[in-house]
Amino acid sequence: MFKISIPSEKYLVAKYAPPKSTLGLPKTSEDLALFEQAASVEYSYFEPSIFKLAYEKLFKKMMGHGEPDAVAVKSLETSFAETLDYYEGVLQKQEYLNGNEVSLVDLFHVPWLEFLPRLDMEGEVQSRSNVRRWWERLQQRASWQKILSDFVL
Template sequence: MAVTLYGLPTSSSTGRVLTTLLEKEVSDFKFQHVDLSNGAHKKPSFLSMQPFGLIPVLQDGDLTLFESRAISRYIALKYENQGTPLYGRNMKEKAYVEQWLEVESQNFHPSASALVYQLSSRPKKGLKPEEEVVKQNVEKLERVLDVYEAQLSRNPYLAGDFFSLADLSHLPRTKSLIHSANIPHLFTARENVHKWWERISTRPSWEKVMEMASV
């Protein structure tokens, strides 16, 4: 039975899961478009799957799963014998992947999301960015990226010499930072971070997701 993913290609969280499916070469998954504009995500049928009314949601038989990072982990484990070994090749590598996944969710994502909101979402609503909030989150994110720069000076990817869920999970929000929030200098100013971004953002899986989002 094919898994079904409910979401929207333009959603960063949905993009994380779509990229995971493509990296794992899951060719028979079904994609169910959720029309946020008409409030489909707030209707009882959707809330029965995701009580917070957010996308994406994955259904696999009698399993219903939400939260994009949890879904990506599930996909990587279910299909671990095919496609890209996103969890590495042994327990030690898996431990490093989990470590850097936590860094992404706890250290990178909060400041990155705050900056996308301030520099992209607020102007679209006719609101000016809050300068102090921007300043604080740029400083926080730069500290995180300095740690990344040191780590990536030793390895081409965050968890080691292999592309993993830890790298993949950075794709949607980094893309928003560079293109929507228009602050690419945070990445280009750091040689190894810049090379890493060029390396992961040109993977065929991510390029396919970007094509899906532009249709």
């Protein structure tokens, strides 16, 4: 899977987001610190574990690289679950990872969360009530619905 880099995503939002958009970069140093903290969890824990899980559980065999490594899969599933447990705690106090309004950090997760059923892992989200509500809110966004309606698998 191709993922544009976080700095590139931040640049595009800074350049093109409407002035009133909650997706724009934070204006205060405190808000920027909270944004960067949330982003660091995504790129240090969420993204690596789900990317490697997708490779092991789906793409490895498709690419002719052999069968999934069961030990690696178990370890990655544990790491992914720990990240979702962390998110569960964060989302117990607020609606989104960076506060009570959706931000770019939340949107970083959307493609992979949408991919979870292909990995037979949707239960990881469903078993965590706050993560489940967060994901439902993200799925309901008109922009995401538009992407899904235009996308053919």
